[in-house]
Amino acid sequence: MKQAGVCPNDVTFIGLLTACNHSGLVKQGWELFHCMRDFGIEPRNEHYSCVVDLLGHAGYLDRAFAFVMTMPIEPGVSVWGALLSACKIHRRVTVGEYAANKLFSLDPYNTGHYVQLSNLYVSSCMWDCVARVRVLMKEKGLNKDLGFSLIEINGKLQAFHVGDKSHPRTEKIFNELQRLEKRLKEIGFVAHIDSVLHDLNYEEKEENLCVHSERIAIAYGLISTASGTTLRIIKNLRACVNCHAAIKLISKLVQREIIVRDSNRFHHFKDGLCSCGDYW
Incomplete structure (x- = not known):
């Protein structure tokens, strides 16, 4: 754009910062954010959230938190x-609790x-804290979005939910x-079971992860x-760590290309x- 004499705008930088985030390019993203004002662009909440995402995904949580706390504008929901x-x-x-409390205040429903x-x-x-959050959601009349895959x-669109057994096949x-x-x-894959409910035994946790909607859609x-x-x-939701790891191996086992568009x-x-380089 610079070589063509085209001046970037605020949307240009959202695209650049998002690309850096998806590629783990922390240094480049940081430099791009700080050169925005060279083009007469004042960063908005969307730009700040891109930088927080960039730093946070890379593991620089303290740096990300300090960045938020020193923002010259009021941090928004994003x-x-x-x-x-x-x-x-x-x-x-x-x-995380601090950020969540801010979100509950700004966007309670x-x-x-x-x-x-x-x-x-x-x-x-x-687990006690998990239970408290569920009680809070119930009190506010909120329900977790049901995950599904298409x-x-x-030429016919098929939808599957977790554990879905409604299909004729x-x-x-x-x-x-x-x-x-x-x-x-057989090739040594071990399921990531940390995120599955604690009141299930190991075999049940494995089975629960095997029937996520994208795995059913692939089958x-x-x-x-x-x-x-x-x-x-x-x-419609973000792919979980377990399914992401499993689908990588499945693509090799069955010699297929598998393209999944999740919420991210x-x-x-x-x-x-995977094209994301395990960074999503």
């Missing part, structure tokens, strides 16, 4: 939400904030899920398409790797 999300990833409970805090507590095995086969779908799970274990895609066909899936970004799985 800023505190980015900080809470980073705290969940890195299990920073104290800072957004279910996502309560779910994020609950997930933070789950990842830290703080896949289009032969359910038996074949779950046979394929079991076959995939067996192959995953359906595998039994419904020719070998080598790329599978394209849309999920596109994931292009191929030959055991």
Whole structure:
């Protein structure tokens, strides 16, 4: 743009900062943020939230928190939400609780904030706190969004929920899920069970993770398409760590490209790797 004589605007920098965040380019993102004023652009909450996300995802939680606390404008929902999300990833409970309380004050009826805090507590095995958040949600009449995945086969869109057994081909779908799970274990895959309810035993936790909606959609895609066909899936929530790790290996085991669009970004799985570089 500079070479072409085109002046970037505030939206340009949101794109740049988001790209840096998705690539883990902390230094470049930091420099871009600080050069905005060279173009006469005053950063908005959206730009600050991108930087918080950038620092937080990279593990610089103290730096991200200090950045928020010294903002020259009042931090908005997007800023505190980015900080809470980073705290969940890195299990920073104290800072996460602070961010969550700010969110509850600014946006008290957004279910996502309560779910994020609950997930933070789950990842830290703080089950009493998880229960308190659920009670708070119930008191406010809030319900957690139900996760679902969509896949289009032969021009027909199919939707699956977690543990979904409503499809006419359910038996074949779950046979394929079991076959995939067996192959995953044979090559040494170990399920990430930390985020599953504590009142389940290990086998139940494994089974719970195996039937997430995107895994069911993939199994359906595998039994419904020719070998080598790329599978394209849309999920309304962020892909969990376990499914992300499993799908990488599945793409290699079945020699398929699998593209998943979750609430955060596109994931292009191929030959055991993901285009996000495990950074999402």
